[in-house]
Amino acid sequence: MSYDKIYLEAYKYMGEKVLEEDCGLLCNSHCCRNKTETGERIGIYLMPQEFESVYQGTALEHRLKVERHSSKIYYIPPRVKFLYYFHCDKEQGCFRELRPIQCRSYPFEPHLEKGKLTLVIEKEQIHHCPLLDRLQDLRKDFIKGIYKGWEILLQIPEVRLLVEYDSQERIRCSNILHQYLIDDCL
Secondary structure (H helix, E strand, C coil): CCHHHHHHHHHHHCCCCCCCCCCHHHHCCHHHCCECCCCCECCEECCCCHHHHHHCCCHHHHHCEEEEEECCCCCCCCCCCEEEEEECCHHHCCCHHHCCHHHHHCCCEEEEECCEEEEEECCCCCCCCHHHHCHHHCCHHHHHHHHHHHHHHCCCHHHHHHHHHHHHHHHHCCCCCEEECHHHHC
16 A cells, blocks of 8 residues: 555544534644744654655645754654654644644554554643543544554554654653553544
């Protein structure tokens, strides 16, 4: 299966609504900002092959402010080599139908331990999202879609490497607040 098809299939599963209402209204789309409260530029990493599979060659490519981060300089597994990092532009509005995997999956992170996929919520967060106070309100279809999407994405070797790397770091730092098995969500 091509990476393009894998991403399109994952995007389809990961397109479920998080809550019954628009979660962006809870915080005025706080996660779509491109600067911190102190003025520091922030953005989000795309998954390996996500830029090439979804954004490259589209009109949206020119709208994104994309940087290529090397594993030689940034905290990226050496075997992944690089990741694309882009800055949102809240003023231009969210391109919701093409939002990146990291945005689709939040507040969950994929976690691999002994080869088993679970979804976790990390203790350490860049900002406090109101969703973290409403975990009981997350739609079951959203959680199942995120799980299924990550199962599909793990077919991409570099995605699996990144998830394994992040999972090991999460375990090392005791950075798991909640862990969900898919059986818990059915």
